[in-house]
Amino acid sequence: METNDRKEIVENIRYLLDVRDEPKLKNIIIDTHPADLADIIQDLDDDEKIFLFSLIKPEIASDVVLELDEVTRELIVTSVETERLSAIVDEMDSDDATDVVSELPEQRAKEVLALVDTQDRAEVQKLLLHDEESAGGIMALEIVTVYDDETVDDAIQQIREKADEIEDIYYIYAIDRGGRLVGIVSLQQIILSKAKTLIREIMDLDVISVTVEKDQEEVANLVRKYDLVAVPVVDAYNRLVGRITIDDIVDVLQEEATEDMQRMAGISEEEVLQETSTFRIARFRLPWLIIAFIGEIGGISVLNHFKASIQQIISISFFIPVIMAMAGNAGIQSSTIVVRSIALSEGGTSRIWERFFREIKVAFLNSFVLSSMIFIVVWVMFQQPDFGLAIAVAMMLVILIAATVGATAPFLLNKINIDPAIATGPFITTCNDVLGLFIYLISVTTYINWIK
Amino acid sequence: METNDRKEIVENIRYLLDVRDEPKLKNIIIDTHPADLADIIQDLDDDEKIFLFSLIKPEIASDVVLELDEVTRELIVTSVETERLSAIVDEMDSDDATDVVSELPEQRAKEVLALVDTQDRAEVQKLLLHDEESAGGIMALEIVTVYDDETVDDAIQQIREKADEIEDIYYIYAIDRGGRLVGIVSLQQIILSKAKTLIREIMDLDVISVTVEKDQEEVANLVRKYDLVAVPVVDAYNRLVGRITIDDIVDVLQEEATEDMQRMAGISEEEVLQETSTFRIARFRLPWLIIAFIGEIGGISVLNHFKASIQQIISISFFIPVIMAMAGNAGIQSSTIVVRSIALSEGGTSRIWERFFREIKVAFLNSFVLSSMIFIVVWVMFQQPDFGLAIAVAMMLVILIAATVGATAPFLLNKINIDPAIATGPFITTCNDVLGLFIYLISVTTYINWIK
Numbered sequence: 076m077e078t079n080d081r082k083e084i085v086e087n088i089r090y091l092l093d094v095r096d097e098p099k100l101k102n103i104i105i106d107t108h109p110a111d112l113a114d115i116i117q118d119l120d121d122d123e124k125i126f127l128f129s130l131i132k133p134e135i136a137s138d139v140v141l142e143l144d145e146v147t148r149e150l151i152v153t154s155v156e157t158e159r160l161s162a163i164v165d166e167m168d169s170d171d172a173t174d175v176v177s178e179l180p181e182q183r184a185k186e187v188l189a190l191v192d193t194q195d196r197a198e199v200q201k202l203l204l205h206d207e208e209s210a211g212g213i214m215a216l217e218i219v220t221v222y223d224d225e226t227v228d229d230a231i232q233q234i235r236e237k238a239d240e241i242e243d244i245y246y247i248y249a250i251d252r253g254g255r256l257v258g259i260v261s262l263q264q265i266i267l268s269k270a271k272t273l274i275r276e277i278m279d280l281d282v283i284s285v286t287v288e289k290d291q292e293e294v295a296n297l298v299r300k301y302d303l304v305a306v307p308v309v310d311a312y313n314r315l316v317g318r319i320t321i322d323d324i325v326d327v328l329q330e331e332a333t334e335d336m337q338r339m340a341g342i343s344e345e346e347v348l349q350e351t352s353t354f355r356i357a358r359f360r361l362p363w364l365i366i367a368f369i370g371e372i373g374g375i376s377v378l379n380h381f382k383a384s385i386q387q388i389i390s391i392s393f394f395i396p397v398i399m400a401m402a403g404n405a406g407i408q409s410s411t412i413v414v415r416s417i418a419l420s421e422g423g424t425s426r427i428w429e430r431f432f433r434e435i436k437v438a439f440l441n442s443f444v445l446s447s448m449i450f451i452v453v454w455v456m457f458q459q460p461d462f463g464l465a466i467a468v469a470m471m472l473v474i475l476i477a478a479t480v481g482a483t484a485p486f487l488l489n490k491i492n493i494d495p496a497i498a499t500g501p502f503i504t505t506c507n508d509v510l511g512l513f514i515y516l517i518s519v520t521t522y523i524n525w526i527k
Numbered sequence: 528m529e530t531n532d533r534k535e536i537v538e539n540i541r542y543l544l545d546v547r548d549e550p551k552l553k554n555i556i557i558d559t560h561p562a563d564l565a566d567i568i569q570d571l572d573d574d575e576k577i578f579l580f581s582l583i584k585p586e587i588a589s590d591v592v593l594e595l596d597e598v599t600r601e602l603i604v605t606s607v608e609t610e611r612l613s614a615i616v617d618e619m620d621s622d623d624a625t626d627v628v629s630e631l632p633e634q635r636a637k638e639v640l641a642l643v644d645t646q647d648r649a650e651v652q653k654l655l656l657h658d659e660e661s662a663g664g665i666m667a668l669e670i671v672t673v674y675d676d677e678t679v680d681d682a683i684q685q686i687r688e689k690a691d692e693i694e695d696i697y698y699i700y701a702i703d704r705g706g707r708l709v710g711i712v713s714l715q716q717i718i719l720s721k722a723k724t725l726i727r728e729i730m731d732l733d734v735i736s737v738t739v740e741k742d743q744e745e746v747a748n749l750v751r752k753y754d755l756v757a758v759p760v761v762d763a764y765n766r767l768v769g770r771i772t773i774d775d776i777v778d779v780l781q782e783e784a785t786e787d788m789q790r791m792a793g794i795s796e797e798e799v800l801q802e803t804s805t806f807r808i809a810r811f812r813l814p815w816l817i818i819a820f821i822g823e824i825g826g827i828s829v830l831n832h833f834k835a836s837i838q839q840i841i842s843i844s845f846f847i848p849v850i851m852a853m854a855g856n857a858g859i860q861s862s863t864i865v866v867r868s869i870a871l872s873e874g875g876t877s878r879i880w881e882r883f884f885r886e887i888k889v890a891f892l893n894s895f896v897l898s899s900m901i902f903i904v905v906w907v908m909f910q911q912p913d914f915g916l917a918i919a920v921a922m923m924l925v926i927l928i929a930a931t932v933g934a935t936a937p938f939l940l941n942k943i944n945i946d947p948a949i950a951t952g953p954f955i956t957t958c959n960d961v962l963g964l965f966i967y968l969i970s971v972t973t974y975i976n977w978i979k
Contacts, residue, residue, distance in 0.1 A: 110752045110753050235719055262697075263695075267690055299777050302774035304695070322754035325750075328777065328781065329780065332780075332784035333867055333871070339791060340859045340862075341856055348867060353885055357888075360857075367852050367856050368852075371852045371853070372849065374852075379845055392837060394827065396823050396960055397826060401816065401819065404953050404956075405816065410792075411788055415788055415789075419785070436805040436809075437808045440805065448820060512848060
């Protein structure tokens with residue numbers, strides 16, 4: 076649905092909501108894709124959202140809920156009566172049902188689960204035990220399995236039985252009589268094989284699977300690397316327990332990219348893009364600003380310490396912004412490239428030092444160019460080539476150190492299991508600022524002492 | 528393959544390469560997934576890369592080439608003789624073949640194409656006409672189609688015919704006798720339907736398709752929104768021309784996220800993560816540094832202009848870093864959130880103003896907190912509450928303006944079709960720096976004039 080169409084539809088729906096024309100609204104709901112319905116709902120006011128959602132049947136509502144942004148979903152889920160919410164959850168795949176239930180307050184979650192189908196409840200309870208960010212946390216239990224000593228006909232029978240429950244079957248998983256994953260068969264192979272063929276004869280033995288504990292980001296990188304549309308999940312004994320489909324992987328990749336960008340900018344990962352409360356947004360962002368603030372107060376002390384130099388040559392203070400900005404930019408360039416390399420696990424295994432030296436060499440080249448430029452600027456503006464030289468040397472040092480910190484910090488953070496994306500954010504930037512100021516002032520003070 | 532395993536395999540391969548044990552190397556190649564082979568090759572030295580690749584048969588080499596990073600691929604493709612390269616290209620799907628050929632120098636591309644199979648050549652030549660970043664530029668021509676008045680049996684016949692050529696069939700596209708896309712049938716439905724059933728009776732009429740000109744980022748957002756594994760591509764007359772599979776969409780999403788992060792950090796999008804040439808990296812990054820440099824020279828002039836004020840109260844210069852850093856951080860927080868919202872087309876249609884006001888309100892809250900803090904710091908450090916008040920007011924103004932610029936710039940850039948991610952990069956940051964300095968110095972000068 077194009078943006079303009081949506082605007083028109085939203086206006087139309089607003090009118091129909093105003094006049095409470097339920098039949099027409101229900102017709103629109105039936106004709107609209109759940110993902111589009113979710114978009115439309117997000118464009119409405121809170122009470123309109125709740126009313127329109129109340130008109131959607133559980134089997135469609137279950138799809139709509141999953142497409143809503145976090146903030147709208149919270150509003151809707153809170154407003155829906157428990158019985159209806161159970162009916163909606165009942166319609167979902169086990170992984171989605173678990174996501175929705177896990178977001179509920181404990182008491183409400185219990186009440187909702189009490190009303191859903193026994194088997195579904197058991198599945199959700201099982202999935203709730205896994206870490207949210209692990210393979211187990213994002214897998215669904217809906218899978219089609221067949222024993223490797225069964226036939227293609229048996230497999231088709233399995234597909235028939237699961238067809239209502241699972242909409243998107245691409246592969247059938249072959250297990251041995253111990254439940255261990257031994258092979259994988261595509262639907263394409265099923266169609267092209269004779270009914271009596273043994274699964275064992277047509278299955279692909281090179282199955283790429285993940286264990287339940289595997290981190291979702293690693294799972295995503297695996298799926299990306301091997302171009303999979305679904306990946307089976309196994310337990311420690313290689314017993315098949317679920318599968319993760321590509322749509323969930325796409326969400327993980329987007330989530331991780333957003334998270335990295337937010338960390339780069341000093342925004343807590345808790346802040347979601349659709350957050351509407353000013354106070355909550357401010358609260359999520361303030362900690363990083365305060366960290367930077369405290370760091371920069373250190374900068375005031377550094378400057379205060381070198382007060383005598385600044386008093387002697389006032390123009391020393393004029394170069395603070397350009398020195399800080401150059402160091403900041405060069406440092407962020409280095410750290411961003413390193414952070415992204417780590418996130419996409421690019422660049423090989425033993426390449427860390429290579430990457431590191433490359434960054435230093437780049438910083439060396441660019442700092443040389445920039446230092447030459449500042450030398451000329453100072454010469455022209457202040458007619459003092461020797462002062463220009465002092466500033467140029469200081470700038471070169473500061474850029475080199477910022478790039479070194481920028482290239483090193485992500486590796487170190489990664490080593491101690493902290494998200495390396497932090498390295499491009501306010502914390503490291505502030506350290507660079509204060510360190511840079513210190514080096515700059517030491518350099519120019521040395522110059523002052525030397526000309527005396 | 529885990530990182531540690533890979534290290535071991537790479538060492539083993541290095542040894543085998545040293546002793547030129549081709550049979551053993553060929554055995555390893557056969558036993559290893561092409562994506563893993565690509566990883567291994569990337570870990571080797573240039574001449575080892577070329578030699579190991581030369582041992583891989585075209586049908587596997589075609590998969591390996593596609594998994595290599597850009598830098599290694601260029602090296603390999605350049606080193607391979609034309610005839611072998613043609614054989615490798617011949618094994619690829621039309622979209623991948625087109626990607627590889629489009630990266631070749633014009634003369635070489637002609638030579639390679641001259642040697643590939645006639646039909647493949649025609650396909651590649653057709654695909655080369657599309658914009659690289661459009662749906663036509665990333666689609667493959669390998670699709671299974673069936674007329675809507677044919678039967679399930681006919682569809683299975685089609686699958687059988689295409690099975691060699693297409694490994695990953697998930698959907699069959701139903702067209703009318705004019706070639707227009709009218710429906711879609713999943714393999715699951717094919718399996719569960721009787722042989723004589725008409726396609727028309729089982730096909731899903733709600734097909735989500737894209738036109739050849741559609742921008743790849745929009746295609747990716749569509750696939751993400753509707754949870755598709757493949758999307759059919761049609762021409763202006765709704766005639767089916769190709770399909771885009773999810774693995775290519777995943778690549779687009781990663782590319783766009785990397786690009787956005789690079790723009791945020793002031794790195795040209797031409798710089799790829801695996802780039803090895805120091806000079807090339809430096810050249811890609813220098814332009815942004817120079818833009819920032821020139822901007823900050825403006826900062827020197829601003830400070831020079833207010834020389835008298837600084838001379839009068841030297842400690843004015845001490846607050847330059849903290850003022851700049853706070854404005855910078857608050858501005859980047861705002862612009863990052865807005866940039867990401869635009870990239871993921873979140874936040875609805877008419878929500879731009881809402882988002883804007885929200886950012887201003889957040890900036891207001893946080894600048895108030897930070898200004899109060901700086902007020903206390905100045906009071907304690909310098910025993911001058913009135914000076915503290917002047918600094919606090921200045922900081923508040925500077926943060927508010929930086930957040931306004933940060934929240935506005937992405938929308939404006941998006942409006943004039945420039946990637947909004949630029950807004951978080953050095954250009955806007957530098958503007959904010961200089962503007963912030965100016966406002967700060969105006970504020971404190973007003974204070975000085977007032978106490979006199």
